[in-house]
Amino acid sequence: MKRFGIIGFGRFGQLAAKHLRDHFSVVVTDMADVGEAAAAIGVETGSLADAADCDVVMLAVPVQAMAATITAIAPLVRPGALVLDVASVKMLPARWMLEALPESVDIVATHPLFGPQSARNGLEGQPLVVCAVRGERHHKVAEFGRSLGLAVSITTAEEHDREMAYVQALTHLIGRALVNIRIPDEELKTNSYQHLLELCGLIRDDSKELFFAIQNLNPYAEEITRQFIAEANGLLAESLKAGNRSAVD
Secondary structure, three states, X not given: OXXXXXXXXXXXXXXXXXXXXXXXXXXXXXXXXXXXXXXXXXXXXXXXXXXXXXXXXXXXXXXXXXXXXXXXXXXXXXXXXXXXXXXXXXXXXXHHHHHHOOOOOEEEEEEEOOOOOOOOOOOOOOEEEEEEXXXXXXXXXXXXXXXXXXXXXXXXXXXXXHHXXXXXXXXXXXXXXXHHOXXXXXXXXXXXHHHHHHHHHHHOOOOHHHHHXXXXXXXXXXHHHHHHHHHHHHHHHHHHHXXXXXXXX
């Protein structure tokens, strides 16, 4: 059985291990002590070198730590290995892997558009984005994803980040703001309001590191965010102006 190394054993790393353990001999590593969590899932723990020496290596660390992690594993990965990431942005990680990892390894950039909360009932129908970086093994990654029931899309890192500026950066901005003001579950709620509550539930437990990565490390996110804020401020100003006119009339 091929060995699958997971570097970073946070919430997503643990979710991945649960679904990969039946297909690979999984080795996980993390800066924190994750022995108890790994034992509960039934996977092996090891050093960074142990995880990096596997046939497939998954980088599941925060994007902010990814460049340093890639540099650290570059001399440790075996020739012929497949290295992939699961970051929420794709252009920067793809460039970092391409520049730092040896020519002897294949590279695939992926983005699972789900997490432990949205996949609590299983992987069936959950979306996975796959981007080719080096080699042709992105087709095998896509095929394996589909065998798990995932809805796989193959695209470029640039197109991914362009779409995620709307799909993820804008959504998380709105959702995080609603979480921070603690919108209540009102009895007299509409379906639209229920959707907002569900959005809060999906992202409430996401880390600030993830939010900052989505907002700051996607080169297309800032423009969309600024457009949204400007439009919201414009609508508020227009509403206040209309209200003042009504009061005078």
